[in-house]
Amino acid sequence: MNELFFLLIESMKEETVCYRRLALLARDQKELLIAGGLKGLAENTRLQEKQVFALTPIKGRREETLAKMAKEFHLKKMDLNGALKKAPADVVEDFKNTLTHLIQAAKELASVASVSGKLLDNAVKFSNFTIKAIREGGKKKSFSMSVAAEDKRSFTVNRVV
Numbered sequence: 001m002n003e004l005f006f007l008l009i010e011s012m013k014e015e016t017v018c019y020r021r022l023a024l025l026a027r028d029q030k031e032l033l034i035a036g037g038l039k040g041l042a043e044n045t046r047l048q049e050k051q052v053f054a055l056t057p058i059k060g061r062r063e064e065t066l067a068k069m070a071k072e073f074h075l076k077k078m079d080l081n082g083a084l085k086k087a088p089a090d091v092v093e094d095f096k097n098t099l100t101h102l103i104q105a106a107k108e109l110a111s112v113a114s115v116s117g118k119l120l121d122n123a124v125k126f127s128n129f130t131i132k133a134i135r136e137g138g139k140k141k142s143f144s145m146s147v148a149a150e151d152k153r154s155f156t157v158n159r160v161v
Contacts, residue, residue, distance in 0.1 A: 004069050005091045008083060011062040012098045018055045019105035022048060026112040033119040 025048045032040045070078035073086055080099055087095045 001072060002088055002091060004065055004072065005083070005087055005095060008062060008065045008069070008080075009091065009095055009098050011058055011065060012080075012102045014058045015055065015062065016098070016102045016105045018051055018058060019102070019109045022051050022055075023105065023109040023112045025051065026109065026116045029116045030112070030119060033116070 029044045066078045
């Protein structure tokens with residue numbers, strides 16, 4: 001049974017590393033967006049995709065290990081909190097610390113990704129505004145600076161980051 005807990009701890013550690021790498025890449029993406037570094041943005045996005053693809057089998061191993069543990073404990077399903085409650089005394093501390101680091105990394109990633117998402121959304125809105133302005137050739141009657149004809153939402157850039 002301890003072997004399953006060690007496998008679970010190892011997969012959580014690998015998952016934490018992936019989340020931290022993704023958070024670093026998201027921070028870099030934020031800086032690239034602010035600086036307008038389009039070349040670096042494409043490479044950063046490729047690296048983020050690579051991390052997400054690396055994360056998929058790790059999460060799969062974690063879920064597989066939890067399913068095996070559920071069978072061992074005669075449960076229908078087991079999550080990480082349930083596994084912590086069932087953990088043997090000799091692995092509880094390591095399990096708890098690993099779970100804490102995983103949660104912190106996931107929260108950090110969510111926070112950084114939220115900011116990057118807002119910046120990306122603003123960049124897309126500004127690009128659409130620019131394309132519309134170019135397409136219309138600056139005609140006064142055909143284009144309003146405050147609201148595009150097909151989009152009644154404000155086009156202004158949200159500078160809150």
